[in-house]
Amino acid sequence: MRTTLSGFWRLLAMAWRADRRKTIAATGLMVAGTVSGPLLALVLGMMTDAVISGQAGAAVWYGVAVAVLAIVSLTFAHFSYIFYQELAELAELEVVRDLILLTNGSEGIEHQERAEYADELTVLHRESRGLIGALESLFGMLGLSLAMIFTAILLAGLNPILLLLPLAAVPPLICGRWAESRIDRAKTETAEPTRIALNLFRLSTSARFAGELRVFRLRDELRRRHQREWERASRGLVRSYGAASAVRTLGQVMFGLAYVGAVLLVVREAITGRSTIGDVVLVIVLATQVNQQVTVAVTLLANLQRMGSMLRRLDSVRKLVAVDHPVPVDQEPPARLTTGIELRDVDFTYPGTSEAVLSGVSLSLPAGASVAIVGENGAGKTTLVKLLCGLYRPTSGQILVDGTDLRRIPAESWRRYLSAAFQDFVRFELLAGQVVGLGDVSRMGDDGAVIDALDRAQGSDVLERLEHGLRTQLGKSYTEGAELSGGQWQKLALGRALMREEPLLLVLDEPTSALDPLAEDRLFESYARQAAQLRASTGAITLFVSHRFSTVRMADLIIVLRDGRVVEAGSHDELMRRGELYADLFSLQAQAYR
Numbered sequence: 001m002r003t004t005l006s007g008f009w010r011l012l013a014m015a016w017r018a019d020r021r022k023t024i025a026a027t028g029l030m031v032a033g034t035v036s037g038p039l040l041a042l043v044l045g046m047m048t049d050a051v052i053s054g055q056a057g058a059a060v061w062y063g064v065a066v067a068v069l070a071i072v073s074l075t076f077a078h079f080s081y082i083f084y085q086e087l088a089e090l091a092e093l094e095v096v097r098d099l100i101l102l103t104n105g106s107e108g109i110e111h112q113e114r115a116e117y118a119d120e121l122t123v124l125h126r127e128s129r130g131l132i133g134a135l136e137s138l139f140g141m142l143g144l145s146l147a148m149i150f151t152a153i154l155l156a157g158l159n160p161i162l163l164l165l166p167l168a169a170v171p172p173l174i175c176g177r178w179a180e181s182r183i184d185r186a187k188t189e190t191a192e193p194t195r196i197a198l199n200l201f202r203l204s205t206s207a208r209f210a211g212e213l214r215v216f217r218l219r220d221e222l223r224r225r226h227q228r229e230w231e232r233a234s235r236g237l238v239r240s241y242g243a244a245s246a247v248r249t250l251g252q253v254m255f256g257l258a259y260v261g262a263v264l265l266v267v268r269e270a271i272t273g274r275s276t277i278g279d280v281v282l283v284i285v286l287a288t289q290v291n292q293q294v295t296v297a298v299t300l301l302a303n304l305q306r307m308g309s310m311l312r313r314l315d316s317v318r319k320l321v322a323v324d325h326p327v328p329v330d331q332e333p334p335a336r337l338t339t340g341i342e343l344r345d346v347d348f349t350y351p352g353t354s355e356a357v358l359s360g361v362s363l364s365l366p367a368g369a370s371v372a373i374v375g376e377n378g379a380g381k382t383t384l385v386k387l388l389c390g391l392y393r394p395t396s397g398q399i400l401v402d403g404t405d406l407r408r409i410p411a412e413s414w415r416r417y418l419s420a421a422f423q424d425f426v427r428f429e430l431l432a433g434q435v436v437g438l439g440d441v442s443r444m445g446d447d448g449a450v451i452d453a454l455d456r457a458q459g460s461d462v463l464e465r466l467e468h469g470l471r472t473q474l475g476k477s478y479t480e481g482a483e484l485s486g487g488q489w490q491k492l493a494l495g496r497a498l499m500r501e502e503p504l505l506l507v508l509d510e511p512t513s514a515l516d517p518l519a520e521d522r523l524f525e526s527y528a529r530q531a532a533q534l535r536a537s538t539g540a541i542t543l544f545v546s547h548r549f550s551t552v553r554m555a556d557l558i559i560v561l562r563d564g565r566v567v568e569a570g571s572h573d574e575l576m577r578r579g580e581l582y583a584d585l586f587s588l589q590a591q592a593y594r
């Protein structure tokens with residue numbers, strides 16, 4: 001009941017926040033529409049008595065009133081729809097906005113690693129589509145409550161025993177609530193197969209994966225897996241729907257028995273002369289309405305309960321996203337780096353896993369240095385980068401920025417001083433200029449800044465091939481959208497990373513994986529120039545992850561990771577002199593190019 005009540009109030013508050021006037025109008029129309037029902041029964045009874053006693057004039061007026069009330073009862077609820085439909089759109093926007101803010105506005109991205117978070121989001125997204133039904137239930141419930149009170153008064157006036165009739169509504173209500181809880185539980189239990197099935201569907205229908213799927217002839221395999229997951233989800237849901245229907249029917253049968261009893265009672269009173277024929281008509285119509293009211297109330301309450309659960313899920317997502325702060329967050333990043341960034345005995349384990357990905361990492365990244373991280377696949381390079389960007393926090397140990405613990409710097413502030421191009425960069429389907437300009441939203445419309453960043457990323461040639469230059473729409477979602485090659489998308493992503501002119505940390509995680517060797521060569525010359533400029537202006541550190549040793553050798557400091565540990569660190573010459581892992585890997589790659 002608490003969930004339903006809190007859902008009721010929170011929905012009302014949402015509607016009120018969205019538009020007060022429309023909330024009042026929707027409530028007024030709905031109340032008038034529903035209360036006209038029992039009023040109609042009353043007037044119908046009076047009309048019957050007037051007809052029987054031969055009062056023709058009064059009977060006509062009652063007849064007119066019956067007609068008006070019938071119209072009000074049939075139409076006002078529909079007029080109300082016009083208002084709450086718009087309110088529902090606004091309320092859904094609020095929920096989706098909350099979800100986007102919660103997911104992307106959080107400090108780290110740990111929560112996005114958790115299956116329970118993904119499950120909650122799957123259900124939430126699906127349920128938020130039901131807001132229109134929920135608002136209908138909200139206003140319907142307001143009207144229905146008044147109608148029920150009015151009906152109860154009329155019944156009590158006829159015979160107090162008839163007050164038991166609304167009481168007979170209790171079993172269907174309890175059964176309805178139980179049924180809804182059962183369905184809600186099944187939705188949570190089947191969220192994982194539903195999510196997997198949806199992912200498989202996206203995978204099977206996305207143009208991006210079409211080539212690989214055909215080459216490996218995966219259509220049937222994916223279809224089978226999709227079917228298996230879908231059936232797993234459906235089985236759970238169908239079982240719950242079956243149980244829910246059986247219990248709801250039981251509740252309705254109990255009410256049906258009470259209804260028959262009530263009608264028999266008044267008919268007997270009419271036979272003994274204690275009631276009029278009008279009273280019998282009144283009870284028959286009212287009892288039918290009580291039955292309807294109860295059925296509708298069960299559905300409306302179920303909707304409200306479902307929305308209450310949805311809003312509660314939103315709260316639990318909020319809790320999953322919340323990060324506790326073991327130290328006060330009270331420092332701002334320096335405007336320029338003087339000593340640099342230091343990692344002290346950093347360990348890291350991904351949420352939901354038990355094996356440490358980084359262990360005892362201690363490093364000093366001097367201000368102004370260009371730093372390369374190398375290591376085999378899975379050595380922990382990207383993880384280290386993510387820690388430095390504040391996307392995750394070390395499980396233990398510290399990251400110090402000019403001596404200040406990174407945990408004491410608000411994530412938002414730190415990110416203002418970062419720039420990055422990631423291995424799995426995003427292909428934003430926007431205008432080409434915006435795809436680059438997003439790197440510094442405040443200068444997104446500044447064509448000069450965008451062209452300059454792209455130029456420094458050695459990506460000007462991408463623009464030359466686009467029909468409308470910076471104004472070309474990219475992406476297959478648009479009919480006229482231009483599609484780019486992997487390397488061209490990557491050049492735009494690199495341009496985006498270079499939009500910020502004075503970052504303290506510029507991260508390039510395999511920035512050239514999709515580029516041809518010539519483009520890569522030119523790019524690194526350009527980086528060397530920029531790193532020198534940044535060194536002079538902000539003492540910024542340029543950090544790049546690469547598997548190409550011809551590029552790596554240019555760095556001031558090379559860090560070699562193996563199984564999450566730093567095994568070597570130094571300049572190219574130093575590491576070559578040591579003749580250990582770096583020297584071996586370098587020689588191996590150099591031989592391959594000979």
Ligand SMILES: Nc1ncnc2c1ncn2[C@@H]1O[C@H](COP(=O)(O)OP(=O)(O)OP(=O)(O)O)[C@@H](O)[C@H]1O
Binds near residue numbers: 379
């Ligand atoms: N989100 C994640 N959740 C759990 N484990 C992860 C996650 N991301 C990476 N890992 C694990 O952490 C280890 C290090 O991954 P990481 O991506 O840091 O390696 P890498 O050195 O960048 O590899 P590559 O050269 O292949 O890009 C891997 O064993 C990987 O399985």
